[in-house]
Amino acid sequence: MSKPVEIQSAAQFSSLLQDSPNVPVVVQFYSASNEASKQLAPLFERLSSSLSKRKIATFAKVNTETEGLKALVSKYDVKKVPVFLVFRRGSVEYKVASDDPAKLQSVIEKLASDIENMGGSSSGTGGSGSSSSSGGASWRGADLPRGYTDISDSIDVKGLELLNAETDFPVRALFSKDKPSALDKGKSTSDEKDWVESDTDEQLLLFTPFNSAVKLHTLQITSLPPTDSDDDDVPMRPKTIKLFTNRPHNLGFDEAEDIDPTQTIEIGENDWNSNGTANIGLRFVRFQNITSLVIFVVDVDGDSEKVRLDRVRLIGESGEKREMGKLEKIGDEQGE
Structure with missing residues (x-):
């Protein structure tokens, strides 16, 4: 998978999170009519092409103008676009938002670098905090409490x-x-x-x-x-x-x-x-x-x-x- 997954339904979105427990899932909430969304689209495509191929992260897109996705927009409190959410094991870990495309691009590039350095390989620990990390992933001495x-x-x-x-x-x-x-x-x-x-x-x-x-x-x-x-x-x-x-x-x-x-x-x-x-x-x-x-x-x-x-x-x-x-x-x- 190299291109971002275009989410068509809430069920598909939920399934994507469940199917990617060991790597970050980076989701772009965008609008086809929004200028900043258009400017960030090529960058998001490049990141997806680079990091998805190496199984470092999974990328997806949610069009906020799609009627069937309004529930997702409301659930994750997306008021302006573009907004980027990074999920780990089904929970939101990062939220990146800005009205300044240049600043947002800088943030996304740094975030991509952080993801790559963390090396979220598919052989990660999943829900276990007692396993050692490989490929640069963070080591955990114990499980994290749910939601934190x-x-x-x-x-x-x-x-x-x-x-x-x-x-x-x-x-x-x-x-x-x-x-x-x-x-x-x-x-x-x-x-x-x-x-x-x-x-x-x-x-x-x-x-x-x-x-x-x-x-x-x-x-x-x-x-x-x-x-x-x-x-x-x-x-x-x-x-x-x-x-x-x-x-x-x-x-x-x-x-x-x-x-x-x-x-x-x-x-x-x-x-x-x-x-x-x-x-x-x-x-x-x-x-x-x-x-x-x-x-x-x-x-x-x-x-x-x-x-x-x-x-x-x-x-x-x-x-x-x-x-x-x-x-x-x-x-x-x-x-x-």
Whole structure:
């Protein structure tokens, strides 16, 4: 399939989403009489020809003037055209809209690049978050809650700050979309340092600012401490974590100990899955309109004075991006 699928009915549209569970489905809502739609049509055709052939994405078109498609137009709140929606596993993940064809073209090209880099091959994980990714697709340590997405892309990585980490462990590695090297090599003593360990004691303070206000639903933490080390000070998994929201900067350790957190989390041994990931549900009503998150690792599950983090995933709904016009990453309708 190289050309976009021209949707003729709501049933056909639903079937297309069901038949493409492992790759993004990019849908253009357009009008044959709209000038901006006409200008973007060749670009959309080129993207479809390039990415569909390599099974990176599926492309479709919905003519908003078609009487039988009015229900789709209403369901996805399409008020102006052209509008582009990107679906993953049947849910809207991105919505791209603009009255400026040049700006919209820039957004679509970047979106296409992101899709290609994510490498949504047909051999992806489907609904399973425990499988490793191939061909560049994002690795997931645990399943996503229904209706929500990984919003780690909303993090302002330049503003990340991690206190009490050993200096040769990169903080950005925590948010890598790659499978942890400890799992890739079948052991947690990998020489590749794509994880973080604490320095003088078992505590860490991670300041995570966002590019836009977000809603946080779930925190996923992956920790893969070595199991075959004779070192008495081998790092352990975190046990107690405190979360603080909307701080203008990172906290100090004394301050984090003294003030009330937004939520305190106790992680038990049974909370870790086979990927070494704990899937932590947050008190959703307390994590609305969040501009920054401080993650305070208080102590570990053991006697060690070191803690290890391999991956951090933030799951929820992201707000409107501040760059490149109106590029929204959203989850399904809130129903939980």
